[in-house]
Amino acid sequence: MRNRFDTQLELLNKELIEMGALCEELIALTQKSLIEGTDYVEFARAKELEVDRMESDVESLCMKLLLKQQPVAKDLRVISAALKMISDMERIGDQSLDIVEIAEYVKNCDEESKQCIEEMANAAGKMVSDSVDAFVRRDQTLAKAVMDADDFVDDLFDTMKKRLIQILSEEHADGEMYIDMLMIAKYYERIADHATNIAEWVLYSITGMKVSNNKDS
């Protein structure tokens, strides 16, 4: 019985990492479509569907584990953290797809804005990667680093916002494009928030303490 439980826990671990890997791929797609300007919408949509499917898979696995095995202590924490993490990952997947979808409308923006958004993309992508890594390695330090990095992405978003306000106040600016740009920046900021959440849940599953970064999401 216990043995079966252990195998199922292992499966849960594996599925979570796989889901994290899918999120990473999706973020990589957003970066590619922003920089290279290639159309990845269909590809990203397929991946996003896969993330959704995995979410329901993992969810039912967690439910099965909770009901049939009635885990306690650490196992219970891991499973409940997993339940929370998958919804964050699902959101990351959704927002990545949204970025890919509007990426083509911002193709013609100025070089400097592009660099700024690229920096945000890199930072948010790294946070997602690190949060999944923290989960894989059960690494508290890395999880805390992810939570700290959130402030950096927030600052980048503020800078970006100010920049865009300034550009839009100029007369000849293409308003629609820069609004899209702002949306993309906001999406990355949200992705970073979700990565922070994942890191918090990782920390919770290890220590049993819910450390909140005073951010809602």
Added chain:
Amino acid sequence: MVKRIFKNTFGLSIIILLISYGIIVGILYDYFGDQIEREMKAEAAYIACGMEVVGKDYLEGFRVNGHVNGNSVETHKNRITWISEDGVVLYDSNVNETTMKDHSNRQEVQEAKEKGEGYEIRYSDTLQEQTVYYAVKLKDGSILRLSSAYNTVFSILISMLQPTVILVVVIVVLSYLLSKRMARKIVAPINNLDLVNGEMEEEYEELVPLLKRVRKQNVLIERQMDDLQTQQTKFQALTEHMREGFLVLDKKETILSYNVAAVELLGASKDMDYTGENIISFDRHRELREAVKEAIAGKRSQSMLENGERIYRIVANPIVTEDVIRDETAVRYAPMGEFVPEEQVDGVIVIILDETEKEKRDQLRREFTSNVSHELKTPLTSISGIAEIIMNGIVKPEDVSGFAKNIYEEAGRLIGLVNDIIFLSRLDEETASYVVEDMNLLAMAKQVKERLQIPCKEKNISIHIIGEDVIMKGIPSMMEEVLYNLCDNGIKYNKQDGRVTVTIQAFEDMNVPKVSIKVEDTGIGIPQEDQERVFERFYRVDKSHSRAIGGTGLGLSIVKHVVMFHQGEIQMDSILGVGTTITVTLPLEFSVAE
């Protein structure tokens, strides 16, 4: 052990108990039989005696009152029956004699008639129990019979039931305690045996052969452990020093072994032990996982993986373990392209090769080819185009000379290019004959300045040559080429009204007299990412291949070659939009490069 000994002890006790019961009961049975017979004989004699003296009335005293049926007759009193010669019952002490049938056919009665006495044990219909009968013939021919309830074996056993149960309980308790003690005593010396190097004289001599065998095996195991350890060390040394990443997985994608290179290449954590973890914990790249899946399905697979700026080739190979031949497991790898049935696959070996350099070189080669063909093709195209127009007679006679000038210029450029290529290839071969001479670099620079007057005027650029007269040993034609190309670049990539400064200075570096030639311009500068590559042949910062500036893309390449030929060094500092400074450092004495 306790259980076993207990079972044995208990069983043995019970068996002994049963046997002793059998013997005792047998002996007692015989003894009781004899006793009863004797007693009955004696009693019969007394009663017969009494009857002869008193007559029938004597018997009346024995009658049991109120118990006509005789069911509750006290057993210790023997029953007395008096039977006439012809078998009619005249008296019975326990039963009303009038109800009784003729008794002449009873065995003991008949026996008594014939022999004077009869004895029998049988089941009594009247009393309904096993009964002993003793009959005696009286003097008047009638028969006196005594009967007594007989204790059967069964009844003896029943009477012994209670003590037996007590006995069994005692046996259980005793044998349990005893066997526990015994087990402890037997096992204690065995547990204290020193298997590795104890003395052979043990408490139990029966154990000596076993001990010998154990010791022999100990030696064998130790040797095998050593072997294994050596092999492990070898394997580790081998894999740890590989530059390629190496992973061994089992069929369920669990990591069995991996090396440091794999951790470094894929960026996994160095502090974690991944043995026994799923491959996905090690690395999450889809390409890796898919290659592994394919290999588990039995197909050798290869894929390229991009990890940041590095490019890796991943080779996943299924492992097939064939049947064991003479204790040695033969491991076989599937050759390229061969398909192994999935059920035969035991695991996967993954090799990760860093192919970033190779990819980069391939890229360079591709770029070089496209650049060189472009450089050669452009002038030829214009020459052939112009010549075609003239041939077709479209050009007015007075314009022909203008077109001819174009052809001449383009041909000149082509010749320049071919000259450069020849020059470079001569440098490459290094077999070209050369004459080492003393030369004055300052004077040479001034000469070069003269030669560059025309392009200078076009952009209104001033060339300043400062420094001292430095005499160095070298090949003048080559050095002139260096100065010319550096200044030419300074002019070509300069802004309008810019300036080029050439500084020539002698200095000493670790007791070696050297000269530094510094060429500064106020031009457009070179972007950071291109600074390393401008020395490559045909490399252009401006990828559009525009001919606005001209040049062959070989200039700096020639400079680099010549400087290397003279054992010198080149340093480049450039700020985009501000200017470029190239400093060439050369030893004054010439020595041939190795």
